[in-house]
Amino acid sequence: MALMKEKKPSDKSEGSALSSPITQTAGASGSMNGNNVNIRAREICRRGNFEKSYVELRQLGLLDKEVAVTEKLFKEELGKLYPLSRKDLEMLSVIRLFDSKTFYHSVETYATAKKKIARPLESGSTFLDMLKNEGVSPEQFWRACLFHDIGKVVIPKFLLNSNYTDENWAQAFIQLSKRKAFSLMKKYAINIAPALLDDPETLMEHMIRNRIRGARFVPIKTLFSKKQIKLLESRGFSSNMSLIDIMQKHEKESEKILDFMGYPVEAKIAGSHHNYEIANKNIKKRTCTCSIADKNLASDIIHLADIQEALRSNRPYLAQRPVLKTLAFMVDDARRGLVNCFVAYLWIKDDMQKIDSGYLDLVLHHSEDDPEHGHLKDRKIELNTIQEFLAETEKWLKTPH
Ligand SMILES: [Fe+2]
Ligand SMILES: [Fe+2]
Incomplete structure (x- = not known):
């Protein structure tokens, strides 16, 4: 299937491949060594824009090489997936080059879903039967599953793989001024008894026990360095956003990317795998x-x-x-x-x-x-x-x- 809206990346874009000495060497002689190919391809995939990365890798002739690397390195894993199309392999290669954890998570989420959907459930049927009744083909489901998080390419890696735990974020919340804490609780509809704000130890326990995750509402500037915040701002994220606010962007990005690659059904499925639109309305169902x-x-x-x-x-x-x-x-x-x-x-x-x-x-x-x-x-x-x-x-x- 032809790409729906392939764009030519600008020659003037930051770090443009056309001005890179590595690329010039490769373009002229085609003899770039394997390491350089990988470093260059990885750098391209980490700029936060899938469409541009994809087009550039293709133009530089790097995509074919990287697909071959993916097939060679992950022969066993790929053998467990559905029969992948060429475009599937290209998308997987971009994920691999962007972030290996996201690559493994994608494959593992697929494996988890695969095991589950074949199991006979209490309803008397399997999820696979139910999917068929909804008109979703197994291939469409598998692809949406494997690429549900491809939109994470817009998230800088230091944020994606940061080591802060629920406890760290709760700690960061506790250290905020009362005024700030109240305003965040109001903005994000967080239900914490005001008296708890005077008792840090109990507040910490309360947050962890009740799964109140600071990563959802504490501003990223509280825990990340100025340099990191600057990079985030250069990608259009505000320092007042929470980690989850930023992470949420990946859902609609996955939809955009799958659409761009010519998979509209999969795009729609992946585009609501978290249902963030509803989550942000803060509706509590009893x-x-x-x-x-x-x-x-x-x-x-x-x-x-x-x-x-x-x-x-x-x-x-x-x-x-x-x-x-x-x-x-x-x-x-x-x-x-x-x-x-x-x-x-x-x-x-x-x-x-x-x-x-x-x-x-x-x-x-x-x-x-x-x-x-x-x-x-x-x-x-x-x-x-x-x-x-x-x-x-x-x-x-x-x-x-
Ligand atoms: Fe995921
Ligand atoms: Fe996700």
Whole structure:
């Protein structure tokens, strides 16, 4: 399929390949050594604009070489994916050159979704059957899944892979002036009792336990250096944005990129894999009101696979999570209307069946003397949240609508 709106990159653009000594050598003799090819290709892929990077790699003849490298280095991983088109391989190569963590995360999210969608669920069918009923072909779903995060190319790498944890962000929030803290709580609709602002230790505990993530509302300028902020500003991001505000940009970028590559269905699916538009409206749902026919199943499955994958990948801004915590995050998202309750219900119910019943029993009935009491106490809160959600959804499903 022809590219929809391929643009010729400007010769005057910053760091233009046409003015690079490395490129001039390559262009003249075609004998650039492998290392230089890689360094140049990587630099091109890290400028924050997929379309320009893609066109430039092609014009310089680097894309063919990088596709060959991807195929050689990741032969085993690629063998586990759906039959990739040439354009799939090109997009994967850009992701690999941009950031290896995003590359692995993409492949792993695909693998997580693949395992899940073939499982027979409580509804009597599989997610794969349900996708077919929605008119999404397996290939479209696989591609949307594999490239759901390709829009991350717009995020500078130091931000994408920063080492700040939920605790670091909570700490940063605690150190803000009360006035600033109140204004952020108002802006982002964060529900924290004002009295807690006078008690840093309890506030920290409260934020972590209730999954109130500072990365969502604390300005990036609080934790990043002036030099880093300058780079962000040069890419059009404000220093008052939060890490998540910036990270959110990737969702619509993924949509734009897949559209640019000629995959409109996949673009739409990837374009709401987080449902940030709804998330930003800060709607808190108390009970499940999702319709089973929300027509957003493919995005919802990617959403849940993405949360699950974070458990393994230990993304820096999401601390490593026990399985119950992961499922509790899914419940939070279902309650906020970011993911269909019925889809989340089916996913969580299936996962709960895989957890050892002895462990669940221990979580529910452990004694305060247990050396793991702190850990188990948190898991118990999560387990209660999960069980409450499952019961609520079951009740809703049985009610005629
Ligand atoms: Fe994402
Ligand atoms: Fe993701």
